[in-house]
Amino acid sequence: MxxxxxxxxxxxxxxxxxxxxxxxxxxxxxxxxxxxxxxxxxxxxxxxxxxxxxxxxxxxxxxxxxxxxxxxxxxxxxxxxxxxxxxxxxxxxxxxxxxxxxxxxxxxxxxxxxxxxxxxxxxxxxxxxxxxxxxxxxxxxxxxxxxxxxxxxxxxxxxxxxxxQKKDFMKEWLQEIKLFNQTIEATENFLMNHQEWAKASCVSVIGYGIQFGVACEGNLKLLETMQIPAMCYELEEFMHGAHRTITEDSYLIFLHVNGEGYDLMSQLIDFAHQQNAHLIVIEDNQKVKADLYVPYLSKTKAVFTTSLILQVMASYLPECKGINPSDPLFKDFATTVGTRVI
CATH class of the missing domain: 3.40.50.10490 (Glucose-6-phosphate isomerase like protein; domain 1)
Known part of the structure; x- marks a missing residue:
């Protein structure tokens, strides 16, 4: 992986x-x-x-x-x-x-x-x-x-x-790609110092706007590789019931980037800190305290970089538990249940 x-x-x-x-x-x-x-x-x-x-x-x-x-x-x-x-x-x-x-x-x-x-x-x-x-x-x-x-x-x-304008997006994508190796190294260094995340019994990934799809993908990768329940939420949807899961045993990942929803998520992050939950805040504003940073990009919202961070987490944390994230759990599942043609 x-x-x-x-x-x-x-x-x-x-x-x-x-x-x-x-x-x-x-x-x-x-x-x-x-x-x-x-x-x-x-x-x-x-x-x-x-x-x-x-x-x-x-x-x-x-x-x-x-x-x-x-x-x-x-x-x-x-x-x-x-x-x-x-x-x-x-x-x-x-x-x-x-x-x-x-x-x-x-x-x-x-x-x-x-x-x-x-x-x-x-x-x-x-x-x-x-x-x-x-x-x-x-x-x-x-x-x-x-x-x-x-x-x-x-x-x-x-x-x-x-x-x-396609050229505006391409400019930002190229900025992200140049930082991939740096992002991988920074994420691995962070996880090396926070291996308690490998002990999580459940993880929630929260995003908004363009980052909601990234949250869904991060959630999928974490549950696939860590083999634990993982949930993804759109920001406001999390505040309608799921917020009741915030405790000192919670493991929450916040995709906190520029755009509508930024201030609301700031308030949620503050609340989660007050409950002593385990948090990883991924942020694009270098002036705001966070755990990992992505570039500030107005068009693409750094979706490739936030995705990359979640991928590294999904490959690193299972190994701390003795799980090889690349190993199939059920080799013939898709063909057995009929969701894939042979």
């Missing part, structure tokens, strides 16, 4: 330098976009959706089951984007097939261009991260997130929608 985490800077740089999305240039006037994805892929989509809320498109991010059984979006959308790292997630494949049968344009985003997903969709995009044959995806998540951003920028360009 650590190896894949360290590969991410080069992978993201390569995507920015070499990816070509002209294949999508013929897709025009698509304003109702539905994204079908599960797990890490869904979390990446939540990040992108929150970052592009002012664009003249309606983006829906939903799990395949909900789309098939509790929605008509696979019949009414202008465009369906199906995301599966393996290209074999059965629910996502089924969504692409249903949308295609209703005459809706489909785009597949995957790490394997010879997968069943690519045989189903009208257009296919390779996330370009290479093989990652372990359960807890790290480089797959980062590559999916960046690729989806670039796909959406191409679609917005096709619509003549320039609400967001």
């Amino acid at each position: 650590k190896q894949y985490i360290r590969e991410q800077a080069d992978i993201l740089s390569h995507i920015l330098e070499h990816s070509d999305f002209d294949v999508l240039s013929s897709i025009k006037n698509k304003h109702q976009i539905t994204i079908a994805a599960s797990g890490t892929s869904k979390n990446a989509a939540l990040v992108v959706k929150a970052a592009l809320t002012k664009a003249n498109i309606q983006m829906n991010v939903e799990t395949p089951f909900q789309l098939q059984h509790c929605s008509r979006l696979l019949e009414t959308s202008d465009l369906v984007i199906a995301i599966s790292h393996t290209g074999k997630s059965k629910g996502t494949l089924d969504c692409a097939k249903i949308a295609h049968d209703h005459g809706i344009t489909t785009i597949g985003i995957t790490g394997y261009m010879d997968s069943p997903l690519t045989q189903t969709c009208d257009y296919n995009i390779d996330i370009g991260c290479g093989d990652e044959p372990i359960g807890p995806k790290t480089k797959g998540y980062m590559a999916t997130c960046l690729t989806l951003f670039l796909v959406l920028f191409q679609l917005l360009k096709n619509n003549h929608d320039f609400t967001y």
Whole structure:
């Protein structure tokens, strides 16, 4: 897992330098976009959706089951984007097939261009991260997130929608990528001095805005690798009941970056300190006391850096408990229960 985490800077740089999305240039006037994805892929989509809320498109991010059984979006959308790292997630494949049968344009985003997903969709995009044959995806998540951003920028360009400037985002992404090695080292040094976090029986990750998707992904990585209950909350949602879990035995991670919600989270952090809870505060304001810092970035909110910190935590802390985070717990689970095609 650590190896894949360290590969991410080069992978993201390569995507920015070499990816070509002209294949999508013929897709025009698509304003109702539905994204079908599960797990890490869904979390990446939540990040992108929150970052592009002012664009003249309606983006829906939903799990395949909900789309098939509790929605008509696979019949009414202008465009369906199906995301599966393996290209074999059965629910996502089924969504692409249903949308295609209703005459809706489909785009597949995957790490394997010879997968069943690519045989189903009208257009296919390779996330370009290479093989990652372990359960807890790290480089797959980062590559999916960046690729989806670039796909959406191409679609917005096709619509003549320039609400967001791709170059502004790219400038900030490059700033983050340059700091990846430094961020990994700083996080590992922090954890080395705070190994009590390996004793946590439950962890909560709290974010808002664009960082909510990061919180969801961090939560998934921590529960996958530490093999303990982990929860993710949107800031205000945490204050409607979940705040009752704040005690001296709580382990809480706060993604505290610039934007709406900053002041409210500051108050929650202060309250949690008063309850003597175990906290990790990830902050983008160097003047504010925190445990780990990310760069202040107005467009992207440093989502790759906050994600990276949570990935390092998910790879480091299990080893303190004698768990190899790369080892599968149930080798054939997905094919046994039928969520992945063979």
